[in-house]
Amino acid sequence: MASNETLGSSIADASSPDTALLEALVPGYRIISHFFMSYLKIDINGYLQILIGDLIISTAEIRMEDEVFNYMMYWISRQSHMKRTSRFLASLKFKHDPWADSDDSDFEDELEDSDDESWDEPKSRNNTTTTTTTTTTTFDDYWAKMMNRDKFKSINFTPSEGSHYFRYRGHLIKLRRTEEQNRPHNFGRNERLWLSCLGKNPEILRQLLLEAQKAYIERDGNRTLIYRAKRDYDRSFTWIRCMSRSPRPMSSVILNRAQKQEFVDDMREYLHPKTRRWYFDRGIPYRRGYLLHGPPGTGKTSLCFAAAGLLGLKLYLLNLKTNGLDEESMSSLFASLPRRCIVLLEDIDTAGITKTRGKTVTPGDNPVIPAPNTETSTEDDFDESSKDSITLSGLLNVIDGVAASEGRILVMTTNHPDKLDPALLRPGRVDMSISFGYMSENDIKELFASMYRFIGSDRPCTPNGPRQANGPVRGELENDEDSTREPEKRDVSLDARISNLCVSFAQAIPTGELTAAEIQGYLLNHKDQPEAAVAGVAQWVEEMRNSREN
Numbered sequence: 001m002a003s004n005e006t007l008g009s010s011i012a013d014a015s016s017p018d019t020a021l022l023e024a025l026v027p028g029y030r031i032i033s034h035f036f037m038s039y040l041k042i043d044i045n046g047y048l049q050i051l052i053g054d055l056i057i058s059t060a061e062i063r064m065e066d067e068v069f070n071y072m073m074y075w076i077s078r079q080s081h082m083k084r085t086s087r088f089l090a091s092l093k094f095k096h097d098p099w100a101d102s103d104d105s106d107f108e109d110e111l112e113d114s115d116d117e118s119w120d121e122p123k124s125r126n127n128t129t130t131t132t133t134t135t136t137t138t139f140d141d142y143w144a145k146m147m148n149r150d151k152f153k154s155i156n157f158t159p160s161e162g163s164h165y166f167r168y169r170g171h172l173i174k175l176r177r178t179e180e181q182n183r184p185h186n187f188g189r190n191e192r193l194w195l196s197c198l199g200k201n202p203e204i205l206r207q208l209l210l211e212a213q214k215a216y217i218e219r220d221g222n223r224t225l226i227y228r229a230k231r232d233y234d235r236s237f238t239w240i241r242c243m244s245r246s247p248r249p250m251s252s253v254i255l256n257r258a259q260k261q262e263f264v265d266d267m268r269e270y271l272h273p274k275t276r277r278w279y280f281d282r283g284i285p286y287r288r289g290y291l292l293h294g295p296p297g298t299g300k301t302s303l304c305f306a307a308a309g310l311l312g313l314k315l316y317l318l319n320l321k322t323n324g325l326d327e328e329s330m331s332s333l334f335a336s337l338p339r340r341c342i343v344l345l346e347d348i349d350t351a352g353i354t355k356t357r358g359k360t361v362t363p364g365d366n367p368v369i370p371a372p373n374t375e376t377s378t379e380d381d382f383d384e385s386s387k388d389s390i391t392l393s394g395l396l397n398v399i400d401g402v403a404a405s406e407g408r409i410l411v412m413t414t415n416h417p418d419k420l421d422p423a424l425l426r427p428g429r430v431d432m433s434i435s436f437g438y439m440s441e442n443d444i445k446e447l448f449a450s451m452y453r454f455i456g457s458d459r460p461c462t463p464n465g466p467r468q469a470n471g472p473v474r475g476e477l478e479n480d481e482d483s484t485r486e487p488e489k490r491d492v493s494l495d496a497r498i499s500n501l502c503v504s505f506a507q508a509i510p511t512g513e514l515t516a517a518e519i520q521g522y523l524l525n526h527k528d529q530p531e532a533a534v535a536g537v538a539q540w541v542e543e544m545r546n547s548r549e550n
C-alpha cells in the first residue's frame with residue numbers, strides 16, 4: 001500500500017516507552033523528554049509508560065499457534081516497506097512456515113515454466129534450438145536451470161525480534177515480534193506478534209488484520225489445504241497446516257459412478273443449511289461419518305482428497321498411532337476443528353482400537369498394537385505407550401463427545417473392515433460405507449483414458465470417445481480441469497486413438513485382480529506411449545501373477 005511506510009526499528013522490550021507513538025501524539029515529544037532528562041533529571045518516559053500502556057494504546061496479541069499469525073506474517077512479508085526495515089530476519093523459505101511460499105507453489109511455478117517450452121529429446125547433449133514462437137529445450141537445459149534455481153532459494157526478509165514502527169492508512173502502528181526462549185530446539189520456534197496503535201479504539205488494527213486475512217486466503221485460491229496434528233513440547237497437540245495442493249479432480253478417482261455420486265451428494269446434503277437446522281431442531285448431534293474400506297491402493301485416500309477439493313473443505317489428517325496421542329489430546333484436537341471440514345482418520349484398524357471396547361490395553365491383548373520389543377524396551381516404555389494409545393472406547397468418546405466439533409465430516413479408512421468393532425460402525429458414527437476393490441474392465445478403461453488424456457497436444461479424452469459438445473454441468477462430478485476446456489479445440493483423433501487402445505488394454509488385464517495403484521504403476525512406465533503400454537501389458541500381467549504366486 002502506497003501510504004504505508006516503515007518508520008524505524010528498535011530492540012527495546014515491552015517495558016520501554018513507545019517514543020515513536022508518543023511523538024506521533026505529541027509532536028516534539030523527543031525534545032521535551034530530552035529536556036526533562038538533561039536539565040531536571042526527570043525521566044518522564046517512566047511515568048508516561050503507565051499512561052501509554054493502560055490508557056492511550058490499543059494492542060492486539062497474535063500467537064503463533066493461531067492461524068492469524070500466518071495471516072500477519074504473510075502480509076508483512078508482502079509489504080515492500082517492511083522489507084526495508086533496518087533490523088530484519090533473513091530466512092530461507094521453510095516448508096513449515098505456511099505464510100511463506102511453499103515448495104508446492106515452487107513446484108507449480110516449475111510446471112508453468114515447463115508448459116511454456118516445447119520439448120525435444122536431445123540428439124546430442126546440449127542441443128538447443130530457438131524457433132520463432134517457442135523454445136525447444138532439452139532435459140539437460142531444463143535440469144541445469146532447475147538446479148540453479150534450487151541453489152538460489154528465495155530469502156524471506158521479515159522484521160526481526162523487537163519493535164518496528166510503520167504507517168498503515170495514515171495511522172502509526174507498532175509491531176513487536178517476540179520469541180519464546182528456552183524452548184527445546186526440535187519443537188521449533190514459538191513466536192508472538194503484538195500490534196499497537198494510539199487511542200483506545202483498535203479499529204485500525206482490526207482493519208489491518210482483516211486485510212492480512214484477505215490477502216492470505218486469496219493466495220490459497222481454490223487449493224486444498226491440508227492440516228495435520230503436531231505435538232508441542234508441553235505434550236499438547238495442535239493442528240498445523242502442512243501443505244496446500246491443487247484440488248484433485250473427482251473424475252480422476254476411478255470408482256463406480258453411482259457410488260461416487262452418492263458419496264458427493266450425501267456430503268452436499270449434509271452441508272446444506274436446511275440439514276443443519278433439521279439436526280438442531282431434533283436435538284441430533286450434527287455430524288456425519290464415512291467408512292472407506294478396501295485393499296491398499298484402491299483409491300480411498302484419493303476419494304477423500306477429491307471430495308475436499310470439490311467442496312472446498314480443509315482436510316485434517318490424523319493418524320491414531322501418533323506418538324503421545326491420547327484420548328484427552330484427541331478430544332482437544334477435535335474441539336479445535338473448524339465448523340466445516342473433513343477429518344481423515346487413516347488405517348483405523350491399525351490403531352489399536354479393534355474390538356477392544358472398554359478394555360485397558362495390555363501386552364498381547366490386541367495384536368494390532370505394536371508389541372514392545374522385549375529385548376530393547378523396559379516396562380516403563382510399555383507403560384508409556386499404553387498410556388498414550390487410543391482405545392476403542394476412547395475413540396468413541398471423542399467422536400461422540402460434546403467437545404467434538406459439530407459440522408465436521410469424519411472419514412475413516414481401513415483395509416480390514418472385518419476387524420472393526422460394530423460399535424464404531426453404528427449409524428451416527430459411520431453413516432455411509434464405500435467399498436473399494438480391484439479393477440473391473442470399465443475401471444481399467446477409465447484409468448487408461450485418464451492417464452493418456454493429455455499427451456502430445458494435451459487434449460482431454462474419455463473412455464467413451466469425445467465428450468459431448470456442451471460439456472458437463474458445473475457441480476457435477478466432472479469438476480476437473482478438462483470440463484473448462486473449449487470443446488472445439490479438442491483433438492478428436494487422439495480421443496479416438498485412446499478409446500481404441502483402452503479397449504485392448506482392458507481386455508488384456510484380468511478383472512478383479514489388480515488395484516488401481518498397481519495398474520497406474522505400470523502405466524507410469526509408458527507415460528507418453530499408450531501403444532507401448534498396450535503392447536507390453538500381457539507380459540506385465542504374467543509377471544504380476546508369477547510374483548504373487550512366489
Ligand SMILES: Nc1ncnc2c1ncn2[C@@H]1O[C@H](COP(=O)(O)OP(=O)(O)OP(=O)(O)O)[C@@H](O)[C@H]1O
Pocket residue numbers: 252253254255294295296297298299300301302303413414415436516517518520
Ligand atoms: N480408484 C482409483 N482411482 C484413481 N487412482 C487411484 C485409485 N486407487 C488408487 N489410485 C492411485 O494409487 C495411489 C494410491 O491411492 P490411494 O492412496 O488413494 O489408495 P488407498 O486405497 O488410500 O491406499 P491405502 O489403503 O494403502 O491407504 C495414488 O497415486 C492414486 O492416484
